[in-house]
Amino acid sequence: MKEQLWKNILLLKEKSPLIHNITNYVVMNNTANALLASGASPVMAHAQAEVENMCSIAQAVVINIGTLDEYWVESMLKTARVAQQNKIPWVLDPVGAGATTYRNKVLSELLALSPQVIRGNASEIIALATQNTSTKGVDSTAESNQAIAAAKQLVKMYACTVCISGATDIIINESTQIQLDNGDPIMEKVTGMGCTASALTAAFCGITSNYFIATTTAMALLGVAGSLAAKKSQGPGSFQVHLLDVLYTITEKEFINNLQLTTYE
Ligand SMILES: Nc1ncnc2c1ncn2[C@@H]1O[C@H](COP(=O)(O)OP(=O)(O)O)[C@@H](O)[C@H]1O
Ligand SMILES: Cc1ncsc1CCOP(=O)(O)O
Numbered sequence: 001m002k003e004q005l006w007k008n009i010l011l012l013k014e015k016s017p018l019i020h021n022i023t024n025y026v027v028m029n030n031t032a033n034a035l036l037a038s039g040a041s042p043v044m045a046h047a048q049a050e051v052e053n054m055c056s057i058a059q060a061v062v063i064n065i066g067t068l069d070e071y072w073v074e075s076m077l078k079t080a081r082v083a084q085q086n087k088i089p090w091v092l093d094p095v096g097a098g099a100t101t102y103r104n105k106v107l108s109e110l111l112a113l114s115p116q117v118i119r120g121n122a123s124e125i126i127a128l129a130t131q132n133t134s135t136k137g138v139d140s141t142a143e144s145n146q147a148i149a150a151a152k153q154l155v156k157m158y159a160c161t162v163c164i165s166g167a168t169d170i171i172i173n174e175s176t177q178i179q180l181d182n183g184d185p186i187m188e189k190v191t192g193m194g195c196t197a198s199a200l201t202a203a204f205c206g207i208t209s210n211y212f213i214a215t216t217t218a219m220a221l222l223g224v225a226g227s228l229a230a231k232k233s234q235g236p237g238s239f240q241v242h243l244l245d246v247l248y249t250i251t252e253k254e255f256i257n258n259l260q261l262t263t264y265e
């Protein structure tokens with residue numbers, strides 16, 4: 001499995017897929033740079049007049065509701081419809097699911113347009129499955145293992161891959177569950193780590209149609225790169241810079257030797 005994931009990392013650098021991002025103001029620069037450093041080609045575009053065209057020329061799409069408003073929501077729905085019609089893989093990042101009834105309403109509309117992958121923290125995944133409104137802003141107030149039942153419910157309802165991210169990352173589809181224990185606690189102090197995970201997930205969906213493996217590759221890359229970058233950092237500021245460098249320079253030996261991965265069939 002580790003060797004398969006590494007091959008995807010090399011393939012991403014070789015293919016450099018165009019990834020259409022509709023994402024939030026907070027993390028646009030972070031996620032564009034993380035995609036570039038990892039080998040993908042990002043475009044951030046949300047104008048209603050162009051999103052359908054932009055989506056149609058992309059290899060994958062990420063829709064991230066972090067700083068949604070009525071205009072952006074219409075752009076997101078237009079994009080998801082075109083992605084679904086053209087069989088372009090799209091990843092949903094349900095930022096702040098459960099924080100407000102507005103977010104929950106928009107997410108219900110987006111889920112109906114069949115994302116191939118949902119990547120959220122534990123609170124967000126629980127909120128998506130239960131429609132509760134108990135999330136504190138965008139940060140998780142639950143642990144990954146508390147969201148497994150919710151994730152399995154979403155897999156069954158939407159026939160997709162679901163990733164619960166956190167100190168432990170858990171990737172679930174209809175037949176398999178993978179647990180990743182990488183990353184570093186400093187990543188909780190840097191905004192955009194989850195958004196970066198979702199953007200990288202879309203990048204790997206752009207080079208393989210096995211979206212479960214694409215998600216696993218993205219989470220493994222971010223987790224290992226995060227743990228390596230944390231070792232070089234003095235705090236969240238220098239971490240962000242080191243993370244980009246590691247995404248760009250990571251070697252097979254560093255990836256394979258540091259990846260903590262467990263598969264449950
Ligand atoms: N406490 C932690 N220990 C190790 N890695 C972490 C921790 N918290 C977050 N991460 C890393 O950051 C990634 C995304 O962060 P997460 O907090 O789950 O998403 P979000 O920012 O959407 O809430 C995780 O996949 C993991 O690699
Ligand atoms: C703080 C914040 N507010 C709206 S979007 C956003 C960034 C969230 O990024 P992540 O979910 O990756 O922590």
Ligand SMILES: [Mg+2]
Pocket residue numbers: 095096120121138194195
């Ligand atoms: Mg998030």
